[in-house]
Amino acid sequence: MPRPSQPILSRELICRTALNLLDRTGRFTVPEVAQKLGVSVSSLYHHVAGRAQIVEGIRGLLAGRFAPIAGDTPWPEAVAAWARSYRDAFAAHPAAIPPLVAQTITDPVTLRQYGALAGVLARSGFGPDSIVLAITMLDNLCLGAALDVGAPSVIWDDNPAIDSPMQTALGRATLGADRAERGFELGLALTLRGLAELLADQPAEVG
Amino acid sequence: MPRPSQPILSRELICRTALNLLDRTGRFTVPEVAQKLGVSVSSLYHHVAGRAQIVEGIRGLLAGRFAPIAGDTPWPEAVAAWARSYRDAFAAHPAAIPPLVAQTITDPVTLRQYGALAGVLARSGFGPDSIVLAITMLDNLCLGAALDVGAPSVIWDDNPAIDSPMQTALGRATLGADRAERGFELGLALTLRGLAELLADQPAEVG
Structure with a gap:
């Protein structure tokens, strides 16, 4: 039986999740993003150096449009x-x-x-x-x-x-x-x- | 001996506190404002009808300038x-x-x-x-x-x-x-x- 599909953690998924939190609540924190993705904060830090880099990733998502x-x-x-x-x-x-x-x-x-x-x-x-x-x-x-x-x-x-x-x-x-x-x-x-x-x-x- | 001075709860104090939270954290919630002022949420509701009215009070603080x-x-x-x-x-x-x-x-x-x-x-x-x-x-x-x-x-x-x-x-x-x-x-x-x-x-x- 295949395991339930789980999105693979990536910089883009982290940034999309943070943008979604911003849209819904007006802010995001790194622990909130980790919680939303069901992973530890240290797992996030394998992909992004910190909050500022997530903000830059969000900028890139918008500039791509x-x-x-x-x-x-x-x-x-x-x-x-x-x-x-x-x-x-x-x-x-x-x-x-x-x-x-x-x-x-x-x-x-x-x-x-x-x-x-x-x-x-x-x-x-x-x-x-x-x-x-x-x-x-x-x-x-x-x-x-x-x-x-x-x-x-x-x-x-x-x-x-x-x-x-x-x-x-x-x-x-x-x-x-x-x-x-x-x-x-x-x-x-x-x-x-x-x-x-x-x-x-x-x-x-x-x- | 006089009691320690404590600002009297008012609509303006509530709105100033919410604006200060926005400035520092990018958002405010009604429970966060109550906690910051050291009062219960229900005490706040004696002065403001809810979050939207606090936002309008903040608008008034800015428009006053x-x-x-x-x-x-x-x-x-x-x-x-x-x-x-x-x-x-x-x-x-x-x-x-x-x-x-x-x-x-x-x-x-x-x-x-x-x-x-x-x-x-x-x-x-x-x-x-x-x-x-x-x-x-x-x-x-x-x-x-x-x-x-x-x-x-x-x-x-x-x-x-x-x-x-x-x-x-x-x-x-x-x-x-x-x-x-x-x-x-x-x-x-x-x-x-x-x-x-x-x-x-x-x-x-x-x-």
């Missing part, structure tokens, strides 16, 4: 596709955002993603400061919008006893369920235009 | 001051962001803040859809930038073995410690200009 950046795509298209996929990947796991942002990125999949993005920008003529500002603005936009996707459909209490210009605007607005999507796309369009202006202001490259 | 919106300030100045104070208030408590965003806003201090902001925009000629889009974009920008403030000074691992356009840009950029501030301010400026364009496109109001 980002749109790949082809080197020959015009930069505005490459940036827009990357940003949309970034927002979507993090929107599915909002509780993972604070621990991920609080830690230096060492995950190689994620570093390659940022490297490819910086490469497209550099080849298009963006200078170092503009590349760093572009990536900062895109990170802010995508993480903020990812949180917004998970917000309840009624964000502001619509108690009719509260009479305010906000309630009036919400009552009359026609955006409906498209609010988050329209807000993200408008923010993305404004960011892309701002980046095009930074590019136009770059000093001509010394041949 | 937002810049007040004076009705006669020109809208771009009012929006900019509000956005900067919003980012700063949340930057001090990044772990609170996911639970706050996941819940309908019922805290009256926060609702008054959004009401005042919507009021300034409405009096300046913004229509309902534009007001809702404006607030969505500002929420995304401020929450994303608040997370960025708490990021480590080295965000991307600068392992010299990794040779990528990202590392090249980071090595040559001159932004230094101003990266997060410059990125936020540029995002804010682009958002304000986009909002001015939305305003210019509003249909003339029917007298």
Whole structure:
């Protein structure tokens, strides 16, 4: 008789389990991950060096869902596709955002993603400061919008006893369920235009 | 002899304790708050109806630090001051962001803040859809930038073995410690200009 199937402990299984705990409870600890997998903490440490490495593994799971950046795509298209996929990947796991942002990125999949993005920008003529500002603005936009996707459909209490210009605007607005999507796309369009202006202001490259 | 001073249990003390737990551990539960305060869970329930009401109290603590919106300030100045104070208030408590965003806003201090902001925009000629889009974009920008403030000074691992356009840009950029501030301010400026364009496109109001 075959033994009951038991998933083989691996770095990926540990990271998926930790992400699942984050999704459900808002945090994870190494002992909680071990308990969830029915193994000892020391067994986990055969696969990961500690909590920080699990966080990096979670980052890699999410970055694996980002749109790949082809080197020959015009930069505005490459940036827009990357940003949309970034927002979507993090929107599915909002509780993972604070621990991920609080830690230096060492995950190689994620570093390659940022490297490819910086490469497209550099080849298009963006200078170092503009590349760093572009990536900062895109990170802010995508993480903020990812949180917004998970917000309840009624964000502001619509108690009719509260009479305010906000309630009036919400009552009359026609955006409906498209609010988050329209807000993200408008923010993305404004960011892309701002980046095009930074590019136009770059000093001509010394041949 | 006076009794040792003991803080009197109150809704505010409960919410401050929960926020402190969030800051330190990334989450809070009602039993953890009770334990921290040295009281029973049922004692807490004399002051708050449950976890959701504690989250709203935390929202009120943060919204109390937002810049007040004076009705006669020109809208771009009012929006900019509000956005900067919003980012700063949340930057001090990044772990609170996911639970706050996941819940309908019922805290009256926060609702008054959004009401005042919507009021300034409405009096300046913004229509309902534009007001809702404006607030969505500002929420995304401020929450994303608040997370960025708490990021480590080295965000991307600068392992010299990794040779990528990202590392090249980071090595040559001159932004230094101003990266997060410059990125936020540029995002804010682009958002304000986009909002001015939305305003210019509003249909003339029917007298």
